Amino acid sequence: MQNKTIILDYTKDELAELIKPAFRAKQVYGWMYHKYAKHFDEMQNIPKTLRAELDEKFILMPLTAVQKEQSKDGTIKYLFALPDGKTIEAVLLLMKPEELGDDGEVTSEAKYTVCVSTQVGCKVGCTFCLTAKGGFTRNLTPGEIVAQVLAIKIDNNIPAAKRMNIVYMGMGEPLDNLDNLATAIKIFKEEDGLAIGGKRQTVSTSGLSNKIDKLGQMDLGVHIAISLHAVDDKLRTELIPMNKAHNINSIIEAVKRFPIDTRKRVMFEYLVIKGKNDDKESAKKLVKLLSDIKAKVNLIFFNPYPGSPYERPSVKTMVNFQEYLINHGLLCTIRQSKGIDISAACGQLKEKERETDSDDWS
Numbered sequence: 001m002q003n004k005t006i007i008l009d010y011t012k013d014e015l016a017e018l019i020k021p022a023f024r025a026k027q028v029y030g031w032m033y034h035k036y037a038k039h040f041d042e043m044q045n046i047p048k049t050l051r052a053e054l055d056e057k058f059i060l061m062p063l064t065a066v067q068k069e070q071s072k073d074g075t076i077k078y079l080f081a082l083p084d085g086k087t088i089e090a091v092l093l094l095m096k097p098e099e100l101g102d103d104g105e106v107t108s109e110a111k112y113t114v115c116v117s118t119q120v121g122c123k124v125g126c127t128f129c130l131t132a133k134g135g136f137t138r139n140l141t142p143g144e145i146v147a148q149v150l151a152i153k154i155d156n157n158i159p160a161a162k163r164m165n166i167v168y169m170g171m172g173e174p175l176d177n178l179d180n181l182a183t184a185i186k187i188f189k190e191e192d193g194l195a196i197g198g199k200r201q202t203v204s205t206s207g208l209s210n211k212i213d214k215l216g217q218m219d220l221g222v223h224i225a226i227s228l229h230a231v232d233d234k235l236r237t238e239l240i241p242m243n244k245a246h247n248i249n250s251i252i253e254a255v256k257r258f259p260i261d262t263r264k265r266v267m268f269e270y271l272v273i274k275g276k277n278d279d280k281e282s283a284k285k286l287v288k289l290l291s292d293i294k295a296k297v298n299l300i301f302f303n304p305y306p307g308s309p310y311e312r313p314s315v316k317t318m319v320n321f322q323e324y325l326i327n328h329g330l331l332c333t334i335r336q337s338k339g340i341d342i343s344a345a346c347g348q349l350k351e352k353e354r355e356t357d358s359d360d361w362s
């Protein structure tokens with residue numbers, strides 16, 4: 001057991017180097033990602049000796065669900081144990097439920113997004129974030145990232161052909177684990193695997209500007225979301241200590257260099273904290289800061305937890321802030337807490353446009 005590696009760690013080409021003849025890699029991929037095999041012994045078209053060899057060398061599924069909470073809105077939060085017993089969270093978000101016609105036929109398919117973790121803990125140490133409290137333990141391997149989506153598909157009987165969206169917004173800072181993140185992105189994209197294209201994958205980062213550049217140079221076709229949260233460096237450094245090394249300006253410059261699909265926008269996440277960054281002056285600065293970027297802003301309610309140092313803003317404040325941005329030409333949505341009754345420490349909140357009917361901010 002100890003020396004086994006995780007078979008989900010490998011791209012199809014890498015696996016073809018390890019399993020001979022090479023075409024077996026495609027077959028094994030099919031068993032793992034399409035037929036949801038639970039054991040190498042189920043892989044009937046693989047010779048018995050090879051199956052035994054695979055079983056000796058590899059772990060097939062590195063995750064065990066140790067806790068599962070389902071919210072009223074369909075969100076399911078998982079706590080998974082890794083092979084070394086450490087735990088991480090992943091969340092299945094039902095973005096749009098399936099719609100049925102009069103005759104019971106599916107007229108519109110359900111849309112799912114999986115929020116995945118990339119590290120056990122996090123080094124960045126944001127003062128508003130629950131993950132930061134436990135410090136950093138280790139990076140996830142590519143297979144431990146990929147397995148979160150696979151395990152969730154299997155657990156929910158989601159057909160293999162159903163393409164999911166992925167947001168790297170769970171525990172950890174994805175760009176602080178860039179090599180494994182890049183491999184996971186490639187494995188997700190494999191047509192013989194989960195076939196989740198770059199456009200369906202969004203990497204959320206607290207803003208390691210040099211790594212934003214590196215990710216861009218890899219040309220993987222993924223989207224990025226920037227956790228901005230503040231418009232001046234003083235407050236941003238209070239919220240995200242490593243802003244000292246990667247200040248707002250360096251992030252904006254890196255975003256401008258990032259290869260973005262011309263039809264798409266870069267998402268800026270703005271965590272709204274009562275009395276900290278929720279005033280008109282901040283909104284004004286935000287408009288200015290993003291004025292020459294194809295941006296979209298997502299306002300997030302600060303989600304308090306026991307002992308958290310900040311407070312949640314009122315709905316009215318959020319709506320006022322949003323109104324101001326929209327009236328000044330910025331696209332802006334307010335993220336509705338998805339599964340608020342199960343509270344996501346990974347901070348994943350569903351994006352949903354709100355109707356606005358506010359007044360006094362102009």
Ligand code: SAH
Nearest residue numbers: 129169172173204205206227269302303347
């Ligand atoms: N490390 C990456 C991705 C994981 S954090 C990043 O920071 O972008 C994912 C999101 O959860 C971030 O946008 C973060 O701001 C948000 N988040 C963290 N703590 C939160 C809280 N207490 N309330 C609401 N959102 C929170």
Ligand code: SF4
Nearest residue numbers: 122124126129132206
């Ligand atoms: Fe890490 Fe993101 Fe939490 Fe900051 S918000 S501590 S970067 S997981």
